[in-house]
Amino acid sequence: MSKQTPAEQSIVVAVTGASGSAYALRLIQRLSQAGVKQHILLSDAARVVFKQEVDLVLPMETDGTAQALAQHLNIAADLLHCYSLNDWFSPTASGSAGIKKMVVVPCSMGTLARIACGASDNLIERAADVMLKERRQLILVPRETPLSSIHLENMLKLSQLGAHIIPAMPGFYHKPQSLDDIINFLVDRILDHLDLSNPEAKKWGS
Numbered sequence: 249m250s251k252q253t254p255a256e257q258s259i260v261v262a263v264t265g266a267s268g269s270a271y272a273l274r275l276i277q278r279l280s281q282a283g284v285k286q287h288i289l290l291s292d293a294a295r296v297v298f299k300q301e302v303d304l305v306l307p308m309e310t311d312g313t314a315q316a317l318a319q320h321l322n323i324a325a326d327l328l329h330c331y332s333l334n335d336w337f338s339p340t341a342s343g344s345a346g347i348k349k350m351v352v353v354p355c356s357m358g359t360l361a362r363i364a365c366g367a368s369d370n371l372i373e374r375a376a377d378v379m380l381k382e383r384r385q386l387i388l389v390p391r392e393t394p395l396s397s398i399h400l401e402n403m404l405k406l407s408q409l410g411a412h413i414i415p416a417m418p419g420f421y422h423k424p425q426s427l428d429d430i431i432n433f434l435v436d437r438i439l440d441h442l443d444l445s446n447p448e449a450k451k452w453g454s
């Protein structure tokens with residue numbers, strides 16, 4: 249049986265400028281706690297939203313970004329690998345590196361549209377294009393309201409290409425008591441799809 253390489257066991261986490269940066273932070277924290285190596289890609293707009301929504305100011309340098317995220321989340325930085333969006337030599341830029349999974353959380357309508365048309369104009373779009381062309385796992389967490397026909401058509405197209413669309417739409421049937429519960433609801437669903445289910449997550453019917 250073939251053994252997975254470190255790249256195959258790692259996950260690309262891309263963060264774009266949609267509302268919901270808390271989801272990205274919680275996912276990065278949970279993956280780190282599970283010992284998963286992460287390739288982190290941040291759009292410029294994601295940095296603006298981090299500052300606006302969670303008062304987190306991230307430096308533009310990629311090394312400093314990993315440190316700042318680790319410090320904010322109280323996790324070790326060694327599993328976080330950040331790349332600039334024109335680092336075409338990053339392992340996320342080619343199918344031959346063997347990375348099997350990618351999550352875009354939150355996913356802006358702009359990035360969603362550019363992935364849907366195969367623009368590959370920055371490393372987030374290219375990494376997503378790699379996942380689609382290699383028939384690997386691409387999870388998109390779109391956030392916008394209301395949704396236009398353009399947004400819906402792009403999501404339908406990507407779903408038909410095999411991407412998992414997990415919209416930032418928390419359910420309320422578990423009676424969330426806090427913002428944390430609402431964030432965890434969505435992040436637990438993402439982890440389920442990554443085959444990294446949280447055993448403590450409330451399950452329907454349990």
Ligand SMILES: Cc1cc2nc3c(=O)[nH]c(=O)nc-3n(C[C@H](O)[C@H](O)[C@H](O)COP(=O)(O)O)c2cc1C
Pocket residue numbers: 263264265266267291292293294296297300355356357358359360391392393
């Ligand atoms: C605070 C803030 C919240 C935003 N929320 C959303 C959103 O929920 N969905 C969305 O598609 N765009 C949202 N935007 C606009 C995107 O950031 C903008 O379209 C940007 O160009 C997206 O770039 P990116 O896809 O490279 O991250 C928001 C912008 C800001 C500053």
